[in-house]
Amino acid sequence: MEKRDPFIEGLRLILAAKPELKPAPLAAAADLDNSTLRKALAGSIKSLTVDKAARLAKAAGFELSTIIALGESSNGPQIVDLAAAIMAADEAVRKEVEGYLRVKLAQSNTAE
Structure with a gap:
């Protein structure tokens, strides 16, 4: 099976x-041709080039890294709504979520 971008x-998944x-x-x-995205x-x-992907990510309201992570994750479909909610939150809330996730990741890494 061919690996997809x-x-x-x-x-x-987001669409x-x-x-x-x-x-x-x-x-x-x-600022892309519609046929490029459809293809x-x-x-x-x-x-796509990094520049085109970054512009699409911004237009969709997501971070480029978030879209890539969704595409790499087998749980991608389940976390699209969660990622969208986090991206839609104001910066203070996003920072709080990021801090919480960092702490949980550190705790899970020390538990292993």
Whole structure:
């Protein structure tokens, strides 16, 4: 089985979970040709440049790294809504969540 680009997979998950987010307006907001995004989602373009991926991530309201992580995770579909909620929160809340997750990760690493 061919390994798929994690950014494109993550973006595919986000588009499936957020029906209000459509490919054509997303491509336009990222200053990309609609056919480029459609070809990437269909698999005829295997990956996008970092610049194009970053513009799409920003237009979708996500961090580039978040979309890649969603695409790499087998739990991606279950965490799209959670990631969207965190990204939509104000900066103070995001920092608090990041701090909490850092502490939990450190605790789980010391428990092993």
